[in-house]
Amino acid sequence: MGESKTDFQVFTELAYRIGGDVFGRAFDPKANRDYFHVNDNVDEAYLREWWETKVIPHQHVNMSWDEFKQRGVYKFILDQPHVAFRDQIENGARFQTPSGKIEILATSLAQIADWKKTMYGSESPYIPKWIEPWESLNSPKTEKYPYPPDITTPALAYALHFQ
Numbered sequence: 001m002g003e004s005k006t007d008f009q010v011f012t013e014l015a016y017r018i019g020g021d022v023f024g025r026a027f028d029p030k031a032n033r034d035y036f037h038v039n040d041n042v043d044e045a046y047l048r049e050w051w052e053t054k055v056i057p058h059q060h061v062n063m064s065w066d067e068f069k070q071r072g073v074y075k076f077i078l079d080q081p082h083v084a085f086r087d088q089i090e091n092g093a094r095f096q097t098p099s100g101k102i103e104i105l106a107t108s109l110a111q112i113a114d115w116k117k118t119m120y121g122s123e124s125p126y127i128p129k130w131i132e133p134w135e136s137l138n139s140p141k142t143e144k145y146p147y148p149p150d151i152t153t154p155a156l157a158y159a160l161h162f163q
Helices: 007-027 040-059 065-071 086-091
Strands: none
Touching: 040 065
8 A cells, every 4th residue: 555565575675774685685585675665476476385385285275376366265164163272171181281271370480490491591470470571661771772773563453554
């Protein structure tokens, strides 16, 4: 729409501007510098590859990418409805937690004494709580560096990208 760009276009252009052709091609091998202005061919290539290498073999779809584009929709046929935690509900299977139940208090995290020897590397709360990220504008580092780069662009479920 007009001057709006996809997130992938913006990040590809940043890769080219920060690291030149080598970094730009490494970040997005299907695109060149024209991608920022014309994205149709590159997006089509990624979508076709996703459809042919992921959707068709894993979902057992019998429709080609070209046919899908022409129809615009594919109805997946399921043997039975998808139910979250079906095995736990129907068969009494345990969850993959120490107690075998859904845990709000993570007992495995509560027992950790030395966080440097874990896959986490830093302390992680055993009860869900907010942790201020290190790059936050509320960080003590902002006293020395008052304008840290903040290029956070959350993807909103019900929003359009307008410029």
